[in-house]
Amino acid sequence: MNLSIPSVQLNNGISMPALGLGVYAPEQQQEVGQAVEAALAVGYRLFDAAAIYGNEKEVGEALRQGGVSRNELFVTSKVWIDDMGFDATMRAFEKSLQDLSLDYMDLYLIHWPKDQHRKETWKALESLYDQGVVKSIGVSNYYQKHLEELFVYANVCPAINQIELSPFCYLPEELDFCKQNNIQLEGYAPVVRGQKKDHPVLVDLARKYGKSTYQILIRWVIEQGAVTIPKSIHPERMIENAEVFDFVLDTDDLARMAVLYDNTRVAWDPRDF
Ligand SMILES: NC(=O)c1ccc[n+]([C@@H]2O[C@H](COP(=O)([O-])OP(=O)(O)OC[C@H]3O[C@@H](n4cnc5c(N)ncnc54)[C@H](OP(=O)(O)O)[C@@H]3O)[C@@H](O)[C@H]2O)c1
Numbered sequence: 001m002n003l004s005i006p007s008v009q010l011n012n013g014i015s016m017p018a019l020g021l022g023v024y025a026p027e028q029q030q031e032v033g034q035a036v037e038a039a040l041a042v043g044y045r046l047f048d049a050a051a052i053y054g055n056e057k058e059v060g061e062a063l064r065q066g067g068v069s070r071n072e073l074f075v076t077s078k079v080w081i082d083d084m085g086f087d088a089t090m091r092a093f094e095k096s097l098q099d100l101s102l103d104y105m106d107l108y109l110i111h112w113p114k115d116q117h118r119k120e121t122w123k124a125l126e127s128l129y130d131q132g133v134v135k136s137i138g139v140s141n142y143y144q145k146h147l148e149e150l151f152v153y154a155n156v157c158p159a160i161n162q163i164e165l166s167p168f169c170y171l172p173e174e175l176d177f178c179k180q181n182n183i184q185l186e187g188y189a190p191v192v193r194g195q196k197k198d199h200p201v202l203v204d205l206a207r208k209y210g211k212s213t214y215q216i217l218i219r220w221v222i223e224q225g226a227v228t229i230p231k232s233i234h235p236e237r238m239i240e241n242a243e244v245f246d247f248v249l250d251t252d253d254l255a256r257m258a259v260l261y262d263n264t265r266v267a268w269d270p271r272d273f
Contacts, residue, residue: 003043003242008227010159011182014136016074016107018222019242020046022188022231024053035233036062042239048162048188048229049100050078050111051092056099064101075100078111078140079125085117089124097133108134109162113146113273119153126156136160140188141270144177151181162186165221165228167257168196168264175224185226189266191217191241196264201256209247212240219244220257 007015021039025032032055036047045068049059056077063073077100083092097105108128110121125137138160139150150158161178165187178185191214196202202213209216214230218241221228230241249257263269 003239004245005043005045005242006245008184010136010184011157012136012159014106014159016136016160016184016227017044017046018227019218019244020044020048020074020076020227020229021238022048022229023055023059024048024050024231025055025233026053028233029055029058031233033058033062035238037066038235039238040066040068042235042242044238044242045072046074046076046227046229048076049096050076050080051083051096051099052078052080052111056096060100060102070102074106075102076107076109077105078109079121081112081114084110084114084121086120086124086127089121090127093124093128093134104132105134107136107138107160109138109140109160110142112141112268113139113270115273118146118149122150122154126154129156138162138183138186141268141273143171143174143270146270146273147177147181147183157181158183160184160186160227162188163270164189164265164267165224165226166190166192166196166217166264167220167260168192168262170258170261175226179225185224187221187224187226187228190221190228190230192264193266195266199260201260205249205253205256208253209249211244211247214241215244216249219247219249220254223249223254
């Protein structure tokens with residue numbers, strides 16, 4: 001099996017797979033290493049890690065065992081809210097890099113726009129970027145108000161904004177703001193952790209396109225122009241989740257999905273930060 005996953009180009013010219021594997025698995029930490037190895041074997045190259053997920057060593061070990069050359073991989077990590085601030089972020093980055101057994105990171109993100117030390121944290125990311133130990137830097141869970149604040153002091157424009165994205169968690173004005181500013185969107189929790197798998201509109205569309213409701217949701221995220229990172233520890237589901245580049249949702253169906261918004265979220269609401 002070798003999936004063919006297209007790439008997108010970030011605002012700094014770096015290429016990134018349009019779909020990858022999320023590795024947040026608090027109840028399945030024992031299985032994460034095997035999941036990463038399985039994902040590599042079927043053709044995943046983008047891995048979305050974070051210090052707070054508590055499994056960077058397992059992910060790093062699996063990436064080493066996987067036998068895929070480093071320049072084909074795209075590894076993301078994120079600085080957690082307890083490590084905000086210039087020095088703390090530099091230390092957190094070093095630890096993530098070591099735990100992942102890497103000598104550079106492809107993408108490093110501020111995980112949440114916690115109120116204190118956003119500026120110093122971004123300055124630390126810019127410093128790491130200048131040193132070349134991270135190839136792209138970005139943010140996560142930043143909405144327009146957080147980005148406007150960042151633009152005041154940033155020398156480097158974020159390459160990525162990773163936000164929760166599904167038809168049920170869809171704020172078009174936030175997506176538009178990123179697009180206008182040339183920031184690539186990355187949608188997390190695209191399948192809403194399975195909570196909407198039996199939604200009648202999704203079931204209807206799944207039947208029409210000959211796909212699963214999970215694939216309909218992932219395709220919808222791709223059609224918003226976002227990169228996405230569904231998480232699964234099951235190889236057959238990893239394959240299913242990546243088989244979304246051979247169909248297109250038509251305009252009427254996108255319109256049906258555009259009204260599903262009900263603010264269902266698996267994580268905090270950035271508007272509260
Ligand atoms: N930046 C942030 O603040 C933030 C927040 C949350 C998540 N994330 C990232 O985004 C990634 C994805 O989000 P998420 O894990 O919260 O939610 P998700 O990807 O929407 O859902 C994952 C859940 O859905 C199940 N699933 C996935 N594909 C399936 C399929 N085809 N059929 C049946 N079940 C399926 C998985 O089960 P199995 O594993 O058992 O197959 C898992 O329980 C995370 O792993 C993490 O990397 C980032």
